[in-house]
Amino acid sequence: MAKNKKKDGASAPSLALSLSGISKSFGPVHANRDVALDVHKGSIHGIIGENGAGKSTLMNILYGLYSADAGQIAIDGKPVRIASSSDAIAHGIGMVHQHFMLVKTFTVLENVMLGAEKGFQLDSSVEATRAQLKKMGDEYGLSVDPDTLISDLPVGLQQRVEILKALRGANILILDEPTGVLTPQETQGLFEILRALRDEGTTILFITHKLHEIMALTDRVSVMRQGEMVAHRETAKTDMEELAQLMVGRKVLLQVERTKVEAGEPVLQVRDLEYVDAAGVKRVDGLSFDVRAGELLSVAGVAGNGQTELLYMLSGILAPTGGSIEIGGAKVTADNPVDAAHMRDLGVSHVPEDRHNRGLVLPFDAKENSILGHHNDRELGGLLFDRAAIAERATRQVTEFDVRPPNIDLRAAQFSGGNQQKLVLAREIDAAPSLLLIGQPTRGVDIGAIEFIYSRLMEMRAAGCAILLVSVELEEVMSLSDRILVMMDGRQIGIVDRDAADENMLGLMMAGVSSEKAA
């Protein structure tokens, strides 16, 4: 970083990229408003902002996926017009998307080659790509076996392939929330690669909403809020508190107030739980744990290590293939499965990880969403729905959870991510559960709503509800839980008390190191 600063002082900084006056509206929503951004050549430039601040829109404009309503883009000082992603690639811009865009049944080489085939026959392209992959591996440590199928690679390596693909002829690399799917160790590996790329002269735009990543990696940082660029800073001259304030526009405290709660009787008892999916893969492998009344147990782990299947079994969406779940006096086993409706009757509420495809029906209004899963309740009418009762229930939920705008006739899709999450949470807590299952409660949720959600969870805990939280955010796990269960490859690596755990230890456990060794 110091090296870069000196360079700037010596001469006028050369800009790899300069955006000015970029505006983009979707209907009445201004996703970007008069955005300006200068990115110095050969630097890592972070862009931070809450979900919905307009970061992804801006990057999609830069990459030609959206066209801006107004504004100019200059690359290396020359104004350019980027109307499509092929224009962007031609101007040396590469992008690694948040969700991988790889053909899983293709090899690494085939994926990297895709879109850059020259001519009708592939031979020459294959050779060129192979040589290029070897060169990248030698120069930046970006090595991946070119002949492995993508589906056989762990997530971290899949991302490496995305980077290799994006780097094909690119000198500006955009990474959109790249660490969401990585373990802390994989994240460190990614950072090292990015630093190596920078030192070789690649300009990197790093999009994230995680403050510590900005501090750890970037040379400069720009902050977005509600579609506007609110500040540009040199990373060395700012700190997390300032950036957090800039992001939300007010001072926030992410410290959760945890009252001391005496845990009661076990509400949920899980023994040797197993789930083998249709393809014969063991997704959950021998979990045994209890959750007691007034206790919050977190399940930590990198996404995709069996947490989703665990939640689905506990909520009745999937039937276990082995072991047992005891809840509310019922014992669920492979031979005695219980469906989601029955689980609700047993006192289980479930805030699913995927609120768009599970927890909400997006085209339904708030009223209809307020009864999802509860539409057979007797109090909602006989043969026909009692519409007044539904409206009353929706109003109660929306009011209690401060959903904004408090309009029960709006469709779920019209609420922001945080308010959508509040809709789900309101419905599930309204059912007065004895066990609350909650997956990724703050994914895609702004800081204001996060605080609110945390405090409601703590209230539920204080009221004697047993809570099982699945989260990939270690900070969240650390600040909310009483105990933490770490999963990897469907296995239970260990259960640790919160007070005995730290992020480093959890990170090692998430990579499969047992709790004794990790400690």
Add this chain to the structure above:
Amino acid sequence: MTSHGLPRWADVGLLPLINILAAVIVSGVLIWVIGENPFEAMAVMFNGAFVYSGGFGYTLYYTTNFIFTGLAVAVAFHAAMFNIGGEGQAYIGGLGAGLAVLMADSFLPGFLLIPFAVAFAALFGAAWAFIPGYLQATRGSHIVITTIMFNFIAASVMVGLLSGPMMREGQGSPETRIFEPNGHMPYMHEMLGWIGIEVARSPLNLSLVIALAAAVLVWFIIWRTRFGYAARTFGHSPGAAEYAGINTTWLIIAVLALSGALAGMMASNAVLGEPHKIVVNFTSGYGFTGIAVALMGRNHPVGIILASLLFGALFQGGTELDFEFQTITRETVQVVQGLIILFSGALAYMFAPMLARILFMITPEREPA
């Protein structure tokens, strides 16, 4: 706002009108190329459908068929299922209605026989849709494939029956005997005559009222009952339905059976109303056209009634066109009908982006919410 960036009134009102206009323009060009005056042709169609004696009655007779088949498609569509087996379900529904009457018209009075026959039509249609529904729900056999195959099976079964055991004795054409009068759905002109209103004779019968009642019932089921709620939840998001604990196996079967029952009830018009016998191929494509009707009516009962009226008028006016002009044949009329289906069905949203831009330009800027 809809997914196409159009306000709702434009999506359900303006856009279909523009689509029809586009189809009319292309049809006009076609008729002009054939060598006829498109405006004259249009006048003939309009008069034939609405003005000539009995013309409107015929229009409404066809409308009735389309309401049933359109509702059938729409009900399934709300649960994200594409039932393209309306044709076969209506055909088998006709078998049900016909069997009921043929069995019982010698001893049951009309006021018992007619409801009995309509119920049979619905039951047979439902049963015919039940099989693909069951296969979809339990075996994952895609209903688009199975329902279309069941159309062929229905056609073969009916030809076999109508040219075999059910064929009218001493006759050589594949149809049943004519029902006794107590098995006839009362004609509208007769019923209006009883209360002193004189209208021209037409095949229009009480089935129209049944169709309109069915439309109201469908609206209630879809938007006011638990069953409809579950169906729409599943239709929008199978994942959410699973999360909510909705029994999707049962739901798929029930929705398809309801859809088939509605298609089957078309027989109350096309068999019991007129011609009072089961004729081979009496469904003549109404089941398929129901898909276009439902698309154009945006799967809403009111939209379906309006779209059915349009298609009814097209069918009736088209017949007149065929009569009046030497050069315009039945096939030409079918091309015109096809164009309407094309523009309002398959290309339903072709003009949506353009319309959205125009509306965006002419509407005054509103304060962002």
